[in-house]
Amino acid sequence: MKKLKFIYITLSVLILFSCEEYLNEPNPNAPELLEAVNNLGDTDKVLNSVYNSLFNHFILSIEEDNFRSDIGAMKNRINPDTGLSEHVDFYYKTYNSSTRRIDQRWGALYRGIFFTNQALAALDHIKPNLAESDLQAWNEQRAQALFFRATYHFYLHSVFNNGEIIIRDVYEPDVTKRSKEVSSSADVRAFFRKDLEDAIPYLPMPSEVSELGRVTKGAATMILANSYLYESSEGNTQALTRATALFEELRDNFGYTLETDISKMFTSAGEFNSESIFEIPYTNTFGAELDEFDETSPHNRLASRSGHFNYSGQDFMQPATWLIMAYENDPIDASNPVNTITTGAGTQDTRRVSLRASSMLFLNDDLDTPVYDGPNVLNSGRWGGLGSRALIISAFKKYTNHDLGSANEVDANGGNRLKSGKNVIVNRLSEVLLNLAECYFKQGKLQEGINEINKIRNRWALQPLELGARIDEPETAYNQASLMERLMFVEKPLELALEGHATRIIDLRRWGVAEQRFDDLSQTYYQGTFFPRPGRRAITQALARGPITSITRALSDVIIVEGDVPATIEERRQNNIFQEFLGSAQNYSNNNGYLPIPAEEALNNNDINN
Template sequence: MIMQFIKNVGFVLIALMAMTSCEKEFLNEANPNGVSTDIYWANLEETESTLTSVYGGMLNTYLLNIPAENLRADMAFPRERTRITGAGVPFYYQQFNSSNSTIGDKWDACYQVAFRANQVIEALQKLEGSVDEDRWVLQMAQARFLRGLVHHYLHSTFNEGRIIIRDKVPQSLADFNKPVASSEEVIAFFRDDLKYAYDHLPATYPPGNEGRATAAAAATVLANSYLYEGEYEEAKTLYKDVIENPDYGLELVEDMNLLWTEAGEFNKESIFEINYTLDFQLEDSQFDEESFNSRLARFTAPINLGGGGQETFTPVAWLTHAYRTEKMDTLDDRNYVVGDDGQTRLRTATLRTSAMMAMVDDLDTPYYLQAFAARAANFARLTFTYLKKYTNHDIVADEGETGLTGWKSGRNVVVNRLAEVHLNLAECQIKTGEIDAALANINAIRARWGLILLGPSTTPDRTFDGVAYDATSLMNRLMYVEKPLELSFEGHAIRAIDLRRWGITQQRFRELAERKFSVVDYDYTAEDGSTVTHRESLLVEGEATPSGTPIVEYELTAENYNPDVHAYYPIPLGEVQNNSSIDN
């Protein structure tokens, strides 16, 4: 497996990285003791080792930056509502600037991947024509995919897309001191890489290569780049290939045992997935970005079950309420369970809600080896929802049982999956007047979850909402319901980028600041049959009643948000100070 290979070659690659990260003032002098690329990268085994280090760079949790990216959108709240502290506060309140270390860490993580990819690309260029061509092309395609991917990430989150193009390994101080390129130049650069990857990557790999980039991954990222620029026809062609090409073997998964669980890693819906593990180097610090475990379980698990930390985040009120009020299709047998009294009843939460979120009143879904969430989590400090996607809720009773500490998790991170492709294709179809086709893509996902379908009825065995959607109403539905509920907290800054490109970020914060929610007590039955109360744990919409506690969100965020300052991250201060060609 690729992860096993990462471990085997890691010590060599770390040494190489140490060599190439010397102080800049020495870079314009030849190092007689250094490892020459002509000596080290002499065959495809050695370039494969370095390629594995490029994938290893994707393990850096700051590359996707999941806590901050969702806090600066409309998805997450920093830590507990009775103790608003931690690294996420500047992002939630839109107070970040170029000196923020998290922003600098994301910038560095992306360029580290680009640096390693350039090592592989240049080494392969020297070997071209003298080695096995098929292996050479496969390595080159993966390296160019990963280089294009991180440039796409940087372009979509920093400085209105004006970032540095790193297309070669720096050999001198001048190579480090590069100016930013225009947004158009950056797009052309990373699309060229992604197109090469799409044309040359395989549809699948033999078993044991899980985590490697495929043609479907390249098509998805390339299509996203077209979608982000409003180039809908180009995006549609690629999205349809990902959905319809049988060679990829992709499908929407319906088995809840395979959705955000250990058993479901690399399932048939996954397009690109970062492979974490607890099988190696547990002695590494949890803050070592070269380690093979993730901190995301720590940041999203309940405090009494191993969660906590400066980057803790929880789902916000509007999102929780949207999940709680989704309507089940009563014609779908999966929505019925047998209660403790032996009678058949509807589930207390939809299948989608149960798979993605832990709520106090979901009585039908196990959580941390308890029968339901209320028996496992304490729902304290006005916390009414916990995110499941990055936790080990399915295999242990406490996060501390996984990697000897709650800080270390082996749970994979799915970056792109087929549901995202269906929804993005639906957006393209809405924009090009294909409303029925867009409804079909949205309903394919809703049907998977046993939810009421959208639009006029087309079959008697499903329930439809009967609404005659047009382009405006269906786009609103996609923006405010379908996409955020299906892809919450996933991928690379999906929600923040969507809000920005749809031009609704500021409006969204203002609307959410006006919405009224509160939490009330919730009673549940303990294992011994006694009644237990979770104080202030059940979210309801509306003005707080005498028995409820108001939930206040987004008021200061709405005041602070300035699109000229916060729509994109600034170039980090460290880059500005150390790169003489940056004029920001």
Template sequence: MKNRIIVFAGLLTLIISMSSCNEEFLEETNPTEVATDSYWTSLDQSYAGVVTLYTTMLNHYILNIQPDAMRSDMGYPGWNRPSPSGDMVVWYNQIYGNSNQYIERKWEACYEGIFRANQVIEGLEKMEGSVEDKDRWETHMAEARFFRGLLHFYLHSSFNEGRIIIRDFVPKSAEDFNLPVSSSEEVIEFFREDLEYAYMHLPAKWGEKKDLGRVTAGTAATILGTSHLYEEEYDQAMVYFEDVINNPEYGYRLVKDLDLLFTNAGEFNDESIFEIAYNLEHKPELGQWDEESMSNRLGRTGPGQFGAGRGILPVAWITYQYQNEPLDTKDPRNWVSDGEGGSKLRNVSLRASSMIALVEDDQSMYYLDGTTQQQAPFTQFEFGYYKKYTNHDIVATELDLPYGSWRSGKNVTVNRLADVYLMYAECLIKTGDIDGALDAINAVRKRWGLQLVGPAKNSAHDYNGINYDSETLMDHLIYVEKPLEMSIEGHSIRWIDMRRWGIIEERFNNLSEENYYVEDYSYVDQEGITKIKPLSHLVKGEKPSDSNSIVIKDYEQAADNYKAEVHAYYPIPLGEILTNPNLSNN
């Protein structure tokens, strides 16, 4: 699918645009009528329409990874501590409003995808009685309904406490565009019907390599389970999560070859459930700001020294947690050469090494020419860099990419199996199965060689020996397991989690009171020479009087500014309010 996504996109240039529509536009010949009446005559054409649904997901604003990292407890904007800079500051400080471009464009991008899905659905309905290949027709319909359901789900979980516009047909008049919002309950019922259809009619797995990346029944099950979890419907959610985890037809498994996680080599690995396919081969003529481009801008989330622009820097608390994750000393992967013929424990966990660049990491290669310890700059009081979206594994600098640092071909994984395990663990906690929840959490931790949680079950691994109850295990999931495993991933995962757990205000208040500082870090390089990385090692606590560091604090303004009624959900965008007279009672 990665190499075929663009093949048919050009066939549908007449049907790919639907942002805020006005009266002048509607006075023109409606291109959607031409497409619906004349274009949809064969399954080859409907397949071309299905492909445009995958290209819809290329739009950065659908996931809004950067702003949602900043408004949660995950990301620091730009550089220049203690004074953050750039257009992400409004998110970090909780001062965004309904005219913010990221809010406007997310709304538009999601409804553009819904528009495309409705065109495919209506086209398929018109040809239903005349096609011979019923299975193929059904699959196309399932893919179209999956994306229509998915995008309504995204809108529901992001905007206006779930009260959004349901669009289930191709609009042909001003009245069709200017619909009122529906209740949250109505929206849930609508998108679940679409996702259930997809779940029942999509294949468990695609058989040919050319179809790699197409959504499956397992993808639909994951989104359905997530939607039930978000509504605290734990029993229903578990049905889908158990299917995803245990159904051998899907072929999902937690990847243990850690070179295949968050790397270019690991695209479409066995843990990936839903993945957006980017590349640098197709449509190279489109610039980085064109949301139809096949490349993404997320390579610019690492250190500035490597042309990565510091797009999302990790905040202090999560860096400190990664830095101090306890290892399973009985896992041989955690023992490495000490350079003197013996062995030593890794300085940081395998999970930390995969997800974040830390000065303590003397094992992982970073931008090809040395270890993270040697390579990462750690200037400007920076103490870590996210690695998930950068190309540190294939180039010496992001500037070495064929079209520069603004254009990355690295895929973006939206849903993966580890998250399903942790959502399943939450359901088990909430329904009283603590042992089952520990098993689910430990399945993820074991993959990383981390110390397991709970009372010891055997002597093959280290356990922390804590007897958890539902409250303490839920706290571990909220503040340790889920954020460290899923940092800056997926569709607003951390923000939605914080909101539904009711911890946002408390979280900002608590984090704003924590103090950190950085100190010099000494290490021995490959030639045996002791070197110093100035002000690179993060320490929690009060800054010593003789330190050259600044006091590092996060979320002081967010703690003052956050108001649930304003910030918990995106507001309906100003552009939609101004053009849609039926939103007066939204």
């Protein structure tokens, strides 16, 4: 049984603004807003419209940012041009101000801000008539609205126009007065930080939250800490000091703990688990009448968009090949008994892939982990052609319903694979520890940073890091540069792939490594190989006997090509040889990791100068 989720409510006159074009659509109910709210019950309904805005997929744009970063690949790796045109635009970095999904993202965030300003205006309207005993509840509602206004401005600042975006700080019902110029990055940062700082004293601690899904002091502190971390990458040492203190506070004082029950990682049973800081509570228990592409609906499309074809997924959000291989090659801790599997015959063997890899991805050789209602059976012989799905070798697991015992995503979601009720965790304690490790490394506190990373590695029963012996070169000690390299290209992407708000592309950009990263990846050649494995019947029989350890170990279905590479593209395709991120390497500098202000905004906002 899923935990009760409070947020979704039926739209009413109190939720007054739902137009697609937030800037130029009139709002016929706007004059009635202040007349319609009389007490805290009314303002709480307006506040719920702010929470409803989280359901819009373009608030986080997980699908699009998968392709903008280095963690995502097109589902046909040899011929990526066969993908959806907008996926190709983001993958090749050829998007521009007219790209539809950029406009949708901008509009989603500013609609959310409009709702927050409505809520704040309603709260100001009723305050003069409140009893003193109601002021605490009033402050708590106001703090929630301030959190969202700050967070949405922070999201816009982090991904659009070098941080120079429009500050919208008042409720403006008059469509003719919505034109406004962009503000400097520094002014935007100061604005949303003040909102967060004003909100934090009145938000509840995580243990005190009245309803699952309400925002807390921890969530607001997380956004504030990330904003300072991002600023520290500009060389601001004071911002680094502030980020460190906030991440330490999140680690020590909020009651968050790493979830050690792996069955509660990226599963429905693990919603609002012990390390969750900010989480979107989707549901498919109601709202069935709303279309799967209605951005006000309380369900999400991510299970299908990221899921594997064998289980009725659409295979859109494919993991990059380097990422798959990094998961496969991350060494487990052989001394940890969690990694020892006892077969039905009483013999013992070691897990084929790590618990982290198994939790994050569907992998061909992860024969120890059943998925959906049976064994993990993916891609036997899939390299035998160039069809659109011939080269699908994996899939992201964390947004799918692989844990519900259903046969596939259609069954798991009541007949519609695009209506998943699985929550989306935006921020969790692992991110805190990794960001704190970065702060420590930058301050020269190498062992302290390693300690934070090892907390995460120990949870997954991975081989811990040791300062004096690199995992990849045991005869060499780590130093500041090599630890940052490991954080950037192993620890953080493997732990947080496909999570958060644009986390990976922001990281690559602020670290100053994006262009070189895409260039390096584009020069790697991979070859798909036939995946030798037993058939479904053999695996099913083995599962009945116990964990699948008696079957011959599977071989990787991708290898890195060394030596001569066929000269022609046709020869490469015949031999299943491919590259990734060629377009990213060529085009990243067009926007340098940012999105442009949409053309629609420039067209309708008289104060935007493009």
